[in-house]
Amino acid sequence: MNSRYYTEGLIAVFLFGITPVFIKEVSANAFTIGIVRLVIGTAFLYSVVRVSKLKKLSKQDWKGLIYIGLLFGAHWITYFISVKLSTPSIAILSVSSFGLHMIYLNWIINGQKPVLPDLIAVAVALVGIFLIVPEFNLENDLTAGILVGLVSAFFFAVLPFVQRKHQHIDSMTRAFGQYAFALVVFLAFTSESNWDLTQQDWIFLGILGVVCTVGAHTLWLRASTMLAPTTTSLIFYLGTPVAMITSYIFLNEEMNSSKLIGASLIVSANVFSAYRKRLKKG
Structure with a gap:
């Protein structure tokens, strides 16, 4: 294992963990946050990806980039809404269920039936x-946030299957397409965005765009490309305790025993599933 890419993955996951706190604190809604982050991300990657590479893409390649971007856009919109409705730690816990979605998706897509473990x-x-659900009532924002987060996890789980199908396209070009076409998704909701923001809001949006999008996702893209999928899955789940700790410190989020036990079970189930796959391949 290349320690450099492992370190980059850890840094990216730490940034993923603190991202929901900024999303929660900024007064901009989910659509505004997505537009700003994706404009910054798309502009950065366009400056990195050579135009000549884009011109060489076939129609099938462009279709693949569109699918990747639409999935990523759907994942982000639902994730941001989940954070706004619930809390940073609850949202990232819900999205952490993506590893479990991948179990039945792998059965449907690749024909690999799930085993008892x-x-x-x-x-x-x-x-x-x-x-971690306080009450099963859709009028409760926390419950609604969890359900939206589970939908976000589904889109996040489908994404690797589509990425793998188009892995012949270099990673930076795929990342550019991911941002550019996800931006199209968010622009469709421009009328729902809000721009009456304070100076602090713009500072937070700048951090989200530069540090949590360009920085975190560029590092994660490099790490997830160079490391084994099971290794990246295990690293990803470290973002959950980071989100819970930062949410507790900066947002005074309540951490009762029920939530802590529930969080431990969700993370443990996903880590167990990822670790089993690692042992099987080893």
Whole structure:
């Protein structure tokens, strides 16, 4: 394992962990946050990706980039809404269920049936979700935030299958397409965006755009390209405790025993599933 890429992955996950705090604190809504972050990300990657590379892409390649961008856009919109409705730690916990979505998606897409340990992992995660939900009432913002977060996790889980199908396109070009076409998704909701923002809001949006988008996602893209998928999955789940700690410190989010136990079950189920795959491949 290349320690450089492992370190880059850890830095990226730390940034992913603190990102929901800024999303929660900025008064801009989910659509405004997405537009600003994607404009910054698209502009940066366009300056990095050579125009000659874009001109060499076939129609099928462009279709692939469109699919990747639309999935990423759907994932981001639902993720931001989840953060706004619930809390940073609850949102990232919900999205962390993407590893469990991948179990049945792998069955549907690749024909690999889940085995008993996979089903046990799903059951454990469901118990964890049950523990962190205050009440099963859609009028409760926390419950609604969890459900939206689970939808976001589904889009996030589908993304690697589409990325793998188009891995012949170099990673930076795929990242550019991911941002550019995700931006199209957000621009469709321009009328819902809000721009009556304070100076602090713009500072937070700048941090989200430069540090949490260009910085974090560029590092993650490099790390996830060079490291084994199971390794990146295990690293990703470290973002959950980071989000919970920063949310507790900076937003005074309540951390009761039920939430902590539920979080531990969800993360443990996902880590167990990823670690099993690693051992199987090893």
